[in-house]
Amino acid sequence: MIKDDISRIVSEAVRRAQSEGALPAVALPEVAIERPQRPEHGDYATSLALRLARAMRSQPVDIAGAIANHIELTDAISSAEVAPPGFINFRLSQDWLTRQVETVLAEGETFSDLNLGVGQKAQLEYVSANPVGPLHVGNGRWGAIGSTLANVLKAVGYGVEQEYYVNDMGTQIDTFATTLYARYQQLFGRDIAIPEEGYPGAYMIDVAEAIRSEHGDAFLRPPGELAPREMRDIGVEKMLTSIAADLASMGVVYDRWFRESSLHVASSAYQVVLQKLRADGFVTEKEGAVWFTSTALGEDKDNVLIRSNGSPTYFASDIAYHYNKLVERGFQRVIDIWGADHQGHVPRMRAAIAALGVERERFDVLIGQLVTLKRGGEVVRISKRSGDIITLREVVEEVGTDACRFFFLTSSPNATMDFDLELAKKQSAENPVYYVQYGHARIASILTLAQERGIDWADGDPSLLVHEAEQALIRKMLELPEILETIARSLEPHHLPHYAIALATTFHDFYEKCRVISSEPGDLPITKARLKLVAAAKIALARTLGLMGMAAPERM
């Protein structure tokens, strides 16, 4: 990226200035290059001189001047100017800028790819809701964020695997089974109430009915007996099928569905991990249970691994799961996306990973804040335990996949999000996503027209693109790789939709100001050049939409 080139050029300039004695020999901090807000400040800028002022015991402007004097301009950078109080502003050369149109065209679908993660396998786990009920809108948010993050990490070079961790054992599954069996028995006329802490939602009746229609009374046991194991498994599978369909409907597709239960078969991760923790002295027994001594690692309290009834906790499974990912499967990076309601789990999980001897930077947890569901400004409680749930499916069907994803992606994962159903439905027609897609469709129709008129623009000369709006468009396209770098570093994909709007705006502005296909014979050269520009913009727009998991329509 040009940004990195500038950073390097600046460091070299400082080094030269220092060796010549023009600047004191102090340690150089990382040379941050930013994009100034105001065009008169150039394309890129650095405040390095301001940061160095203290250490160099000198005026920022003087330092900036000394650096600027030692900067060797390249064919890409036409000027490096000092601006008070001590900025150095860089301008891209027009020639280099217009040449980037050819670069984008040549790169095509790989435009904006980077190599930050080459050779590294990253695993992304998200949503992973318990298969005890349908997904709600909050899960949809993680779906959109997770899948977009996966796309971005792939684009910057990582080998990415997306995974859904299926909690198919434990208390909630037992409750699910009990509820399901109660519903099933009700279908055969038994007067059985669903459990106190069960799942009262009507979907459980649907599952029970599906099982009855497929298996008849095969699972009916004498009154008082517990739910048969097979029925529980069938019920879980049905829930998973429905969850997978809901996620697929919003463009979320996993490489793998990983069962918690698979960690507990003979000689699997769970056994290995427990033995390892025990051998390393992180395990103790008290009150009839087996504990992980997180306090030894600075935690507030110890955590149970195996309950006094002998069954492993979710925590124990999760340690085994992460051991499986980080050690057995050898992912260099493991990224989990959890809802804020799991934040309490983070410290002990980190402690456990440290106990396993895994470097902490290989494991990231994104704690996403929750979605507050509203209807006409009024808060709707979402809970699998209440009958009244608004499912993700309903929302996707009403709002549409693309608008839904865009909506989920726009806000920072750190911020709680209000999802107003009335508003979402209303806004689905005027969602900014259509603004972006419209830009793409507009370009498509320009290119179609060019083809119909038989304009061959292969020999178009981009150096003719001297109009301010043309150059603004090129500059905006070049921003995409920088955005991807930011997202890969921060793991916050919300910058993408904001960029998408900005890119579309820049295109629409260009479109208003610059006629692409002109009938004037003398305009043929600029027409060809602009067709190249427009084709490049189409690539950038399509890539941006694609990374967000949205369609880039040829017409709409």
Added chain:
RNA sequence: GCCCCCGUAGCUCAGCGGAUAGAGUACCGGCCUCCGAAGCCGGGUGCGUGGGUUCGAGUCCCGCCGGGGGCACCA
């Protein structure tokens, strides 16, 4: 009580310690006789609050207020 996240325009949200804080939407007014008006141009209000660090704070630190979420042998 302790811990985490958030508080920016009427609404929904951006803003990597930098130069005059931005989008979308809503509201008002203008713009289609060669490419799609799902578009463009113009119009205005805002960093919850009090301190601190810094050459420079919406951004970092502390207090307070407000909202959300945690503090299980649930997940």
